[in-house]
Amino acid sequence: MDKIALSKEALSIHQRINRTDAGYPAESLKELFEGVAGRRPDAVAVVHRERRLTYRELNGLANSLSVRLRAAGVNPGHVVGLSVKRSPEMIVAMLAIIKCGATYLPFDRTWPDERLHGIFGQAGCAALLTDASDEMTARFGRMRVVPVDLSALHEDEKNPSLRVQPDSIAYIVFTSGSTGSPKGVPIRHQGVVRLVSHACFVALDENSVIPQLASIFFDAAVFEIWGALLNGGTCVLYPSDHVRLSELKRVVQQNGVTAVFVTTALFNVIVDEAPGTLDSVQTILTGGEAHSLRHIERARKHYGDDKVVSVYGPTECSVFATYYPVRGSVEGEPALPIGLPIQNTTLYVVRDGALCAPGEAGEVCLAGPGLSPGYLGMHELTAEKYVEYDIDGEKVRLYHTGDRGYVREDGNVVFQGRLDDQVKVNGFRIELGEIAHFMNEVPHVKQSYVTTSEKESGEKVVVAFVVPADEACTPQACHDHLVKKVPSYMLPGEIHVCDSLPLTGSGKVDRRALLSRRNDQAAAESQ
Structure with missing residues (x-):
């Protein structure tokens, strides 16, 4: 176990920001x-269009x-592929897997068969739970396919007697891998519980109404x-596959939404085109990419201080790890x-084996019960990214995010x-290398x-250059x-x-020259 070098100044600032224990x-x-x-x-648990399920109904169907699922051979510790369109059936299916002590693996059935076979193999997938059982059986005939049909279920009031341990794996998300092989990231139950219990970044209680906008294979x-x-609280399932601002406004107002998460790109579109869409929401969480200060400042002026909260966190740390409520002007900021680590999460900025003092740039590393145990079947990568250190006499397991940053005063x-x-x-x-x-x-x-290049809206777009x-x-x-x-x-x-491909003096591909050439070509074509 390596020992992290530290100065009094570096230790002091990290001790201050890491007082996050909330139980x-x-x-x-x-x-x-x-x-x-x-x-x-x-109480109403789930809303989808005109359908509503109470907690009693949702629990009974699950x-x-x-x-x-148990009759189909799903046992504790098994992995079950989950592909159900956004609907009450999706929530019932997710809960049913959890109630078996199994792990849910969300996937998109439009992904290529080759990729899905690889994902199922890496995860040791035991069965597929889906609302498209005929299609899944035809494509993956060797796997057990269990259909989700609520009309065939009855509301069973008896909860399974099985007790699931907090350190068991709740779900697996596959992220992009630079070698062409996706990386499986298993997340423990305790990682999710620590995320939504005593949350400091948003009010979460029985009055919470949260729209479900993201694809389930996005964490x-x-x-x-x-x-x-x-x-x-109440989970409001967004009624369409793609978000339209007029529809989002209707969902927000009709259901009394209290908090919403929107990606950076969608946030920018809302700010540019219809900021009133989220006027009635108490907290707007946004993240996924670096924010445009122009959009953040426009949002702050429209919504006021503290309503917009920027959140950050890699998949490997159970969704969110830090938060920053926008308070005061950001004009002129770099x-x-x-922001700061959320409850029950700690953060360290490290460079060359030493803890960084305020203002010193280094790698952002995260710790706490939200950390994944590591990548599925990738022991070398796990050992590289998840490392135990001695920090001021305390043993701490850090996840190296690969993100560069510094702590302000x-x-x-x-x-x-x-x-x-x-x-x-x-x-x-996305790893561009993949x-x-x-x-x-x-x-x-x-x-x-x-x-990548950035549009005027601040949205990133992947750009590829090829030499024939x-x-x-x-x-x-x-x-x-x-596409295959x-x-x-x-x-x-x-x-x-x-x-x-033009090169820089150091022999690397000259990204700026390529993008400049592409912009010049686009300008010429528009004339």
Whole structure:
């Protein structure tokens, strides 16, 4: 175990920001949800369009489906693939898996078969729970496919007697991997419980009404669903696949939404086009990418101080790790801080084996019960990213985020970009190296370079540049290859064919020159 070097100044600032112990229940999602259902049986748990389920109804249906899952051979510790469209059925299915002591693995059935087979294999997936059982059976015939059909279920009031331990795995999320192989990130029950219990970044209680906007294979959905259901509040399932501001405003007003999470890109669109959409909401959480100060300042002037809260956190740390309530003007600031660690989470900025003093840049590292145990089947990467240290005589397991930042004198942490080429686009974490890996597989591509560019709205777009090996290299040919390899959110928004990749003096691809050339070409074409 390595010992972290530290100065009095560095230790003092980290001790101050890391006084985050708030306590949280030593129970699993199963026990906590069943406790809420017992205390508030007639309260509305889930809303979807005109449908409403009380806690009694939701719990009873989940109990009934869990019986079917166990009959299909699902036991504690098993992994169950989950693909159900946003609906009450989705929540019932998720709860049923948890009630079996199993782990849910959300996936998108539009992903390529090759990718899904790889994910199921890495996770040791035992069964699939879906509302498209015929399609799933045809595609994955060797796996047990269990249909979700609420009309075939009865409301079973008896909760399974099984007790799930807080350190059991609740769910697995797969993130982009630089070698072309997605990384499986398992998250413990206690990681979710610590996120939504005694929350300092948003009010969560029985009066909470939270819309569920994110795809369930994006970990923001964990906050949206369990933040409501573990606190006796209401989870409002957004009625459409894609967010429209007029519809979002209607959902917010009709249901009395109290808190909402929106990605940075969606936040910018709301601020630009219809800030009144969220006027009645108490707290607007936003994150996923670095924020545009222009949009943050416009939002602050419209909503007032403290209503907008920027949140930050890698998947590996159970959704959110830090928060920053926007209070006072951000004009003239170098960047919007990612803020302070949330409850039961600690943060350290480390460089060259030493704790950084205020103002000194280093790598942002996180600790606490929200940490994943590590990557599925990737022992070397786990050992590299999750490291035990001695910090002032205390043994601390740190997750190295790969994010660069520094602590200000007031304790707030400022993000300064990635140490590698991992980015977030529309809230999804993407490693550009994975896209380049598959781009280089295209038979007609000699070289490729993948980066991001920013639109005027502040939204990031993935841009790929390719050097052709022959005349068959076209943007469409590259797209057609990638669509079979990666999910749609990883597809480049632009693919440009160029004669060569310009290099800097150090021999690296000159990103600025490429983007400048692309901008010049776009300007010429618009004339």
